[in-house]
Amino acid sequence: MPNPLILSTTAERSALMSRVRQRGTLPELRVRQCLSKLGAHYRLNARDLPGRPDIVNRKLKKAIFVHGCFWHGHVSCGRGRIPRHNRPYWAVKLKENGQRDARKVAGLAALGYDIMIIWECELLNGATLTRRLKSFWFRS
């Protein structure tokens, strides 16, 4: 996959973004593997729930979003920075993404869901990921 930071046209970026959104991404697969090892039962992309969370258990009311640090603007991580090139465009785009994410979380919370956001950069440490997933998934 090309580096989004060096794509030259808006069309190229849109094409990339739509691919990114549609596919079960690698970070998502990592989280799913981890959950399976913990014996957690889940479904993917619940289309009828607000924000279509990546991973869901309706009975337990658990929802997980796996966020790419760049597209979702991870503030406390270097990958979430707004690119220097074409800065105004990215500032608006990433702000909108953040607002959309906030609406998704609010919509699910209103239905009583327990929600976890996992950032792509947090997948690097497998032990920490497992511990966090375990305490999230099995807490009542």
Ligand SMILES: [Zn+2]
């Ligand atoms: Zn990050």
